[in-house]
Amino acid sequence: MSRGICKVVLDEELIPRSWYNILPDLPEPLPPPLNPATRSPVNPKDLEAIFAKELVRQEVSQDRWIPIPDEVRDVYKLWRPTPLYRAYRLEKALKTPAKIYYKYEGVSPPGSHKPNTAVAQAYYNMIEGIERLTTETGAGQWGSALAFACMLFGLKSTIYMVKVSYNQKPYRRILMEMWGAEVLASPSSRTEAGRKILEKDPDNPGSLGIAISEAIEDAVKDPRAKYTLGSVLNHVLLHQTVIGLEAREQFAVIDEYPDMIIGCIGGGSSFSGIFWPFYYDKVSGKAPKDIRFIAVEPTACPSITQGFYTYDHGDTARLTPLLKMYTLGHTFIPPPIHAGGLRYHGKAPTLCLLARHGIVDVRAYDQVSVFDAAALFTKTEGILPAPEPSHAIKAVIDEAIRCREENEEKTILFLLCGHGLLDMQAFDDYLRGKLHPYYYPREHVIEALRELKTLYPWLNGELSKALSE
Numbered sequence: 001m002s003r004g005i006c007k008v009v010l011d012e013e014l015i016p017r018s019w020y021n022i023l024p025d026l027p028e029p030l031p032p033p034l035n036p037a038t039r040s041p042v043n044p045k046d047l048e049a050i051f052a053k054e055l056v057r058q059e060v061s062q063d064r065w066i067p068i069p070d071e072v073r074d075v076y077k078l079w080r081p082t083p084l085y086r087a088y089r090l091e092k093a094l095k096t097p098a099k100i101y102y103k104y105e106g107v108s109p110p111g112s113h114k115p116n117t118a119v120a121q122a123y124y125n126m127i128e129g130i131e132r133l134t135t136e137t138g139a140g141q142w143g144s145a146l147a148f149a150c151m152l153f154g155l156k157s158t159i160y161m162v163k164v165s166y167n168q169k170p171y172r173r174i175l176m177e178m179w180g181a182e183v184l185a186s187p188s189s190r191t192e193a194g195r196k197i198l199e200k201d202p203d204n205p206g207s208l209g210i211a212i213s214e215a216i217e218d219a220v221k222d223p224r225a226k227y228t229l230g231s232v233l234n235h236v237l238l239h240q241t242v243i244g245l246e247a248r249e250q251f252a253v254i255d256e257y258p259d260m261i262i263g264c265i266g267g268g269s270s271f272s273g274i275f276w277p278f279y280y281d282k283v284s285g286k287a288p289k290d291i292r293f294i295a296v297e298p299t300a301c302p303s304i305t306q307g308f309y310t311y312d313h314g315d316t317a318r319l320t321p322l323l324k325m326y327t328l329g330h331t332f333i334p335p336p337i338h339a340g341g342l343r344y345h346g347k348a349p350t351l352c353l354l355a356r357h358g359i360v361d362v363r364a365y366d367q368v369s370v371f372d373a374a375a376l377f378t379k380t381e382g383i384l385p386a387p388e389p390s391h392a393i394k395a396v397i398d399e400a401i402r403c404r405e406e407n408e409e410k411t412i413l414f415l416l417c418g419h420g421l422l423d424m425q426a427f428d429d430y431l432r433g434k435l436h437p438y439y440y441p442r443e444h445v446i447e448a449l450r451e452l453k454t455l456y457p458w459l460n461g462e463l464s465k466a467l468s469e
C-alpha cells in the first residue's frame, strides 16, 4: 500500500522574511541581566563592547517581528527551506497510532541548525566594520557554523574548542580549518583565563564556561574583533525561529498541526527556534490545538531538572553578566559525555522562564537510552542523528509508545537539529558497549550554589529561596 506524503519541501520564496521575537509575548517580563559589580541591570550599551550593535538592539528589542536582511536570506537559500519529514518507518516499528514528523536541519553545510544564527551574526558584524569574530564551541557544531559564516562574509574567526571535544572530534576541527578558522583547544595558553586554569590543572578537560571566558577575553582585547555566542541569548534564539516558521507553513500544506513539539536543549536555541512560532499561535489564540512543548536534557547535565532558578554567570571566569536561569553553577565541569552540545551549566533565560511557568515540560535521559533511541531511528529512517537531537528522539519514542498504550492518535513534531556523521567515535563507543549512564550528583549542584552564595551574599534571599526548594 502506498503511503501519503513523506516529506514537505517549500519553495525558496517561502524562506521567512522576518524572525519572531518572543519577548513581547512572555507571561511576565524577562528578568534583566545584572552587572555583578553594581548589582543593577546591565546597560545594553555595555554589551556593545563585545557584541555587534545590531545584535544588542535585537537582544532587548520588544518588536515581535525582526526583518531578515536580504543578504542573510540569500545565504539561507543554500539549504533553506529545510525539509519536514514524516517518520513512517519509525511509526511502524513502534506500532504507534501517533504521527511522527521531524524538521531536519542537518542539510545545512555545517550539518546543524547553528548557521541560522551564525550567518546573521557574521553579517551584522561585517556591516559594522568588524574584521574577526571569536567564539567557543563544545561539540564543534557551533564553531563550524561560525567558521562557515565568517568565510562567506570575508571575516576571520578564532574558535576556542572545549579540549575534550577537540581530542574526541578532530574532524570538526578540520572542517573549521577548511573554512579558514583558527581553532584552539580550550583551556589554551592564548588567554589569561586559560593560562590560570592550566597552571592549576594542566589536564583540565575544558568546559563551555571556560571556552566562553577565553573567547570573550580575546575579543575584548582586540578593537577589530567581537565575540559571538551560539545559544542562550535572545538574539540567537530569535534567529533560529526560521525553523518553526517554516514548519508552520509545512504543516499548513498537509493540513496538519502538531499536538506536541519535542527538542533537545543545550542552551535552548534550536528548541526555541522550532517552538516559539507555535507558542505565538497559542498566545495569540490562533492555535487550532492545545499544544505541548517538551524539552530534553541529559542526566549528565540536568540544568533545569536538577538545577536552581537563580542569577548566575554564563561562564567560569565570571566575565558575563549574571543571568536569571536554571543553573548547575558556573563552576560546573561536565562529565565527558558524547552529546558535547548539551554540556552547558545554564539554559536560555527565556526558556527557563517558560519552564518555571510550566509552559515547557523538561525531562532528562541518560546517554545509553539516548543512543538506543538513535540506533532505532537510524535503522528505521536511515539518517544518523547527532547525539544531541537523539535526546529528543528518545522522548519521541516514549511519547509514541504512550500513544500506543493509550490508543491516542497524536501528531508529534520533533527537531532533528543535526546529523551525526562527524560523531562516529560516539557511535563506535556505543556499539562496543563503552557508554555508561551518568547522573550528575545533586550534592555537586548544592555545593556550587553555596559557593555562589558566598561570592554574592547580596543574592542571599534569591539563593536561599532556590536552595530551599
Ligand SMILES: Cc1ncc(COP(=O)(O)O)c(C=O)c1O
Pocket: 112, 113, 138, 139, 140, 141, 142, 230, 231, 232, 264, 265, 266, 267, 268, 269, 270, 271, 340, 341, 342, 386, 388, 389, 417, 418
Ligand atoms: C547538533 C546540536 N544540537 C543541539 C545543540 C544544543 O544547543 P541548543 O540548545 O542551543 O540548540 C548543539 C550545541 O552545540 C548541537 O551542536
